[in-house]
Amino acid sequence: MKTIISKIEKKQLNNDVIEKAGKILRSGGLVAFPTETVYGLGADALNEKAAQKIYAAKGRPSDNPLIIHITNMEALKQIVSDIPEAAYIVAEKYWPGPLTMIFHKSSIVPYGTTGGLDTVAVRMPSHEIACAVIDAGGGYVAAPSANTSGRPSPTRAEHVEEDLSGRIDMIVDGGPVEIGVESTILDVSVTPPMILRPGAVTREMLCELLGDVEVDATLFEEDSKKAPKAPGMKYRHYAPKAKLCVVEGAVDMVVKEINRISAEKMQKGIRVGIIGTEETVGQYTHGNVKCIGTRQDEATVANRLYAVLREFDGENVDYILSESFSGCGIGNAVMNRLLKASGHYMIHV
Ligand code: AMP
Ligand code: MG
Secondary structure, eight states: OOOEEEEOBTTBOOHHHHHHHHHHHHTTOOEEEOOSSSOEEEEETTOHHHHHHHHHHHTOOTTSOOEEEOSSHHHHHHHBSOOOHHHHHHHHHHOSSSEEEEEEBOTTSOHHHHTTOSEEEEEOOOOHHHHHHHHHTTSOEEOOBSSOTTSOOOSSHHHHHHHHTTTSSEEEEOOSOSSOSOOEEEEOSSSSOEEEEOOSSOHHHHHHHHSOOEEOTTTTSOTTSSOOSSGGGGSOOSOOSSEEEEEESSHHHHHHHHHHHHHHHHHTTOOEEEEEOTTTGGGOOSSEEEEOOBTTBTHHHHHHHHHHHHHHHHTTOSEEEEEOOOOSTHHHHHHHHHHHHTTSOEEEO
């Protein structure tokens, strides 16, 4: 299959491109498009056969459920069986935006979209291009991240092309995304609501609205210790090709330790990549050093995280050493993704 790649500007929504994307989705095809979090791989969520194509294109295990993207609250009422009060409160403040909520599904949602579950994940994105594509595609678009299963999520159209060219009908290229890590997932089908994946809408922000919000215990622990809440959470995500080691501690100690380990590895002929920050990159003495952002604003780190992991993939690095981050605010999402990408391989200094 030849993949059509069409560029489009946010401020100049080219109707031909949106119309074409909508037509492909309505006829059961696959279209990748930008959202504010990462690029999504879209299919008609209410067409079981179309949704199945997503699993085939990504090589995604079929019990890993998809998120349905909508653009309005009327659409939500069609696909869920009830909307708890907490969901209205959260939607009022954070929809449209980088937040997914889990509900009990209605009968029109096929099990092929939910990985066999009676619950459904729903998001209302804010990205203008995403909204235009969803509306043109019929209003219910299942869209996981547009990467080969297990690889870092795509934050630019070129990343989607690398992974899925020839396997999907179309890529709508709207330039780099703003946030860079996937949406926060909040399960509102349970009381109190529970965070299943951290993202740009943080626990602090949700607690302010709802009071009590729990966090799934498996998020920052080794996957094997407890059964995860959602089937998808058991899979190793976001993995670069090289082995990744996260070094945690006071920043000056971390830099020292990374310098020590990288020197040792390089002596053995191992090619080392280092994930540093604006504050530290000048202090590294060995290896292929990349600046991921500034410690002053960890949103910059979230934004570059997946692109940096992909760059190392392209540069044949064997071993990546990364600094660790605060774990507060969006730093929480960054640490969750780094731990998943490293298979929880962390050194404390
Ligand atoms: P992705 O769209 O690839 O970023 O991943 C979607 C993730 O959303 C899945 O891997 C699950 O962890 C989560 N998810 C989707 N649907 C449900 C659901 N019904 N219940 C719990 N988690 C879900
Ligand atoms: Mg994904």
